[in-house]
Structure formats: structure tokens, C-alpha cells
Amino acid sequence: MTACPCGSARAYEACCGRWHSGPQQGQAPDAEALMRSRYSAYVLDLRSYLLDTWHESTRPAALDPPEPGLRWLGLEVREVRQQDADHATVLFVARSKLGGRAHRLQEKSRFVREAGRWSYVDGDVA
Secondary structure, eight states: OOBOTTSOSSBGGGTTHHHHSSTTTTOOSSHHHHHHHHHHHHHHTOHHHHHHTBOTTTOOSOOOOOOTTOEEEEEEEEEEEEEETTEEEEEEEEEEEETTEEEEEEEEEEEEEETTEEEEEEEEEO
16 A cells, blocks of 8 residues: 555555546545645645646646756645635645655645635735
């Protein structure tokens, strides 16, 4: 069993892997599951998945490859708020290491569901 990078303690295939590929690709059931799958996609360098799950109104044209030596250390989901059936926010902390230095990203991300599919819109770095 390969543990899922999102830190759920489940196997990758039973967790974020099912959203990354196969018949359920891009169909995360809620904002938290999408956020976790996007973190895992950063860990695994799945740039096409990241772009596919980014809302078209804020999606960049492309994503740069990760910096050589970047290592993701973990994800902590601190808060999930559902504003209504189609809008949610997720506050998280992602930790990484690059060039011997530890980095911490805390973001309050906004998600929207359109036509039954959740997308990342944007976020505020805290």
C-alpha cells in the first residue's frame, strides 16, 4: 500500500488517486477532498490535474515545473466551511523543504461547484 500524500492515512488509490485518474477523475465530492487531491497533485507533479481542477476564471495558462529538490513534507487541513451547496472555503497549511530550508504555506482557499463539479477558485495566503 502506498500512503496518500494528503496525509489521510488511506492508500493513495482509495484516496486522492481515484480523483487523479480513472472514471472518477476530477470528480471530488466536496471542497476538502478536492483540496487534498490538489495538494497530492503538487506532491506528484500532476500539473494537468491542477489546471483541470482550477476554475476557468482564475486558471493560469500553464504551471511551471517544481523547483529541483523541492520536497513536500505534509498537509494539515485546519478548517472547512461550507457557505452554501456550491461554495466552500478550506484553510490549510502545507509544509515543504527546498535547499535545506523549511517553508510553510497557509492559505484560505475558495472553491465553487458548477454543474456538479468542484473547482479551486483562488485563495488568500495568511
